[in-house]
Amino acid sequence: MEDFVISVKDLCKIYKMGEIEVTALCGVSFEIQRGEILSIMGPSGSGKSTLMNMLGCLDRPTSGEYILDGEPVAKLNDDQLASIRNRKVGFVFQSFNLLHRASALANVELPLRYGGVNHDRTKRAREALEAVGLGDRIHHRPFELSGGEQQRVAIARALVNNPAILMADEPTGNLDSKSGKEIMEIILNLNRERKMTTIIVTHDPNIAAQTGRVLHLRDGALEAVL
Amino acid sequence: MNLGQLILEALESLNSNKLRSGLTILGIVIGVAAVIAMLGVGQGASNSITNQINSMGTNLLFVQRNFGQRGQTNPKPLTFADATALADPSQAPDVAQVSPVINGNANLTAAGATYSSEATGINANYPAMRNYTLSDGSFFTANQITGRSAVCVIGAGVATNLFNTTNGLVGQVIRMNKVPFTIIGVLNSVGGGGFGSADNIFLIPFTTAQVYLNSRNPQQVGQILVQATSANTVTAASDEVTAILRSRHKITTATNDFNVLSQASFVTSATAITGTFTIFLGGVAGISLLVGGIGIMNIMLVSVTERTREIGLRKAIGARKRDILVQFLTESALLSLLGGLIGIALGYIIAGVIGRIATAAGTAITPAVGIDSILIATLFSTAIGVFFGLYPANRAAGLEPVEALRYE
Numbered sequence: 001m002e003d004f005v006i007s008v009k010d011l012c013k014i015y016k017m018g019e020i021e022v023t024a025l026c027g028v029s030f031e032i033q034r035g036e037i038l039s040i041m042g043p044s045g046s047g048k049s050t051l052m053n054m055l056g057c058l059d060r061p062t063s064g065e066y067i068l069d070g071e072p073v074a075k076l077n078d079d080q081l082a083s084i085r086n087r088k089v090g091f092v093f094q095s096f097n098l099l100h101r102a103s104a105l106a107n108v109e110l111p112l113r114y115g116g117v118n119h120d121r122t123k124r125a126r127e128a129l130e131a132v133g134l135g136d137r138i139h140h141r142p143f144e145l146s147g148g149e150q151q152r153v154a155i156a157r158a159l160v161n162n163p164a165i166l167m168a169d170e171p172t173g174n175l176d177s178k179s180g181k182e183i184m185e186i187i188l189n190l191n192r193e194r195k196m197t198t199i200i201v202t203h204d205p206n207i208a209a210q211t212g213r214v215l216h217l218r219d220g221a222l223e224a225v226l
Numbered sequence: 227m228n229l230g231q232l233i234l235e236a237l238e239s240l241n242s243n244k245l246r247s248g249l250t251i252l253g254i255v256i257g258v259a260a261v262i263a264m265l266g267v268g269q270g271a272s273n274s275i276t277n278q279i280n281s282m283g284t285n286l287l288f289v290q291r292n293f294g295q296r297g298q299t300n301p302k303p304l305t306f307a308d309a310t311a312l313a314d315p316s317q318a319p320d321v322a323q324v325s326p327v328i329n330g331n332a333n334l335t336a337a338g339a340t341y342s343s344e345a346t347g348i349n350a351n352y353p354a355m356r357n358y359t360l361s362d363g364s365f366f367t368a369n370q371i372t373g374r375s376a377v378c379v380i381g382a383g384v385a386t387n388l389f390n391t392t393n394g395l396v397g398q399v400i401r402m403n404k405v406p407f408t409i410i411g412v413l414n415s416v417g418g419g420g421f422g423s424a425d426n427i428f429l430i431p432f433t434t435a436q437v438y439l440n441s442r443n444p445q446q447v448g449q450i451l452v453q454a455t456s457a458n459t460v461t462a463a464s465d466e467v468t469a470i471l472r473s474r475h476k477i478t479t480a481t482n483d484f485n486v487l488s489q490a491s492f493v494t495s496a497t498a499i500t501g502t503f504t505i506f507l508g509g510v511a512g513i514s515l516l517v518g519g520i521g522i523m524n525i526m527l528v529s530v531t532e533r534t535r536e537i538g539l540r541k542a543i544g545a546r547k548r549d550i551l552v553q554f555l556t557e558s559a560l561l562s563l564l565g566g567l568i569g570i571a572l573g574y575i576i577a578g579v580i581g582r583i584a585t586a587a588g589t590a591i592t593p594a595v596g597i598d599s600i601l602i603a604t605l606f607s608t609a610i611g612v613f614f615g616l617y618p619a620n621r622a623a624g625l626e627p628v629e630a631l632r633y634e
Contacts, residue, residue: 059628078546082544082547087544091542097542099536102238114543
């Protein structure tokens with residue numbers, strides 16, 4: 001039997017802009033196996049961000065089904081979604097989105113704090129930072145770190161709760177090519193060694209080429225799966 | 227998240243924008259300081275007046291004529307005979323002592339200096355009833371009182387104004403309305419007060435006053451001072467005095483042509499007046515506290531807008547609405563709490579300075595900043611922070627994560 005960590009059926013998202021309804025996504029169905037790494041590609045306006053928001057439980061679909069790690073999440077309320085995001089989704093953003101005032105360690109601890117984890121919090125955060133090769137810079141603040149290092153802190157923060165999926169939105173978009181390579185290395189390693197299910201949203205065909213599957217979106221619909 | 231972490235994180239956040247946090251706190255500091263100072267000074271003034279009234283003596287009743295009221299028929303002045311009647315223990319068992327008093331304007335001159343005061347003609351028991359004590363010399367003897375002696379006992383204020391000293395004055399001569407009086411005693415200073423100086427005293431024997439202050443109607447008295455036997459009998463004594471005077475003045479149904487005031491009634495009316503002032507001043511100061519609260523709201527709104535992305539990120543990694551709400555409320559409550567604490571200290575200092583200025587100006591006020599006003603100020607300022615922080619915090623908590631993350 002196949003073990004799907006994500007199962008999406010007929011997903012639609014329609015935005016209401018005043019009187020006008022804009023269909024951002026419609027009739028999208030696919031499954032993702034546990035431990036898979038795949039990328040989502042498509043021109044701007046294709047609905048990739050909308051799909052990512054939906055998969056990351058940041059937003060609810062207008063219609064359709066979405067089962068994440070065994071839990072149907074399409075109809076949950078805001079606080080339930082927050083809890084799902086906390087436990088099952090790890091986000092890595094293009095612009096890192098770290099808290100400037102807090103040390104790397106405190107940034108990585110943040111999801112544990114919102115998850116109500118008090119036991120071993122510092123130890124787990126430290127381990128996550130070690131896993132991305134930042135064990136010696138845990139007390140540095142974001143502005144004392146290079147772009148690549150900041151993104152590694154963000155990856156540690158995404159990992160610390162052992163999520164079901166890692167959602168990376170253009171993770172190398174703000175980095176020079178060398179740091180970008182390193183970050184992709186780390187993500188691919190995590191997938192290989194920890195069987196971390198990973199979804200990368202990207203424009204870059206080189207990055208997409210490193211993932212197992214590529215979902216191509218166009219005009220709010222799945223155009224091809226390669 | 228536990229409270230300690232919340233507070234720590236809020237402090238970090240406030241610390242990251244010191245100038246802005248400082249200015250916001252300043253608004254609350256000024257408000258709280260104003261409230262604390264005003265309440266402290268008001269309470270101090272009230273205490274000072276009450277002390278002064280209490281220092282006039284113990285269990286006293288002041289009987290004065292009260293003409294010109296509606297419903298009076300054939301009003302009569304108070305007389306020496308009235309005073310004698312009040313001292314009758316069979317009719318007024320709750321009255322301990324009675325002293326008739328004659329008052330009159332006194333133009334005092336001595337050693338080339340001139341001073342306007344009020345002369346008071348008294349009997350031998352008056353100094354004890356008013357708690358007067360001597361720094362020098364003695365009070366009038368029975369002979370001096372019956373003999374219409376031209377002698378006087380003066381207050382420290384009169385002594386200082388005429389002689390620039392209170393020492394070595396016994397035997398010196400003061401001219402009251404051109405008549406020479408020999409000083410036989412000088413009173414201890416009791417300090418200034420709200421009704422002008424309580425040391426501005428010029429005492430002469432009752433019989434002498436009948437001649438020099440009241441020669442046209444020597445039997446009339448300006449005031450009768452009555453002392454009740456104890457604090458519990460003041461009301462009874464007051465009733466007895468009223469009954470005796472009504473019968474002597476042949477008042478059956480008409481309004482009294484006199485009034486009987488007790489120290490307690492002075493204290494009550496003085497407290498009512500100072501209380502009104504305190505509430506008024508405190509209210510004006512409270513408005514500045516309100517303005518400070520609006521300042522907090524303003525800054526928190528700016529802060530929420532600035533940190534939209536941060537809020538989006540926090541929500542993306544699992545913060546619930548409540549977490550964000552509490553985070554921002556903690557910040558605004560801390561702002562106002564810090565402001566409140568600094569404000570209390572500053573208000574305390576301001577109250578002290580006002581007290582010193584008032585004392586230097588001749589009105590002794592010891593500001594009283596009570597624990598209750600400190601507690602109220604702390605609670606109230608924190609409540610202001612929470613109240614005015616609620617709207618911005620709610621706004622932050624209600625942000626959609628997708629929108630917030632996209633915010634530039």
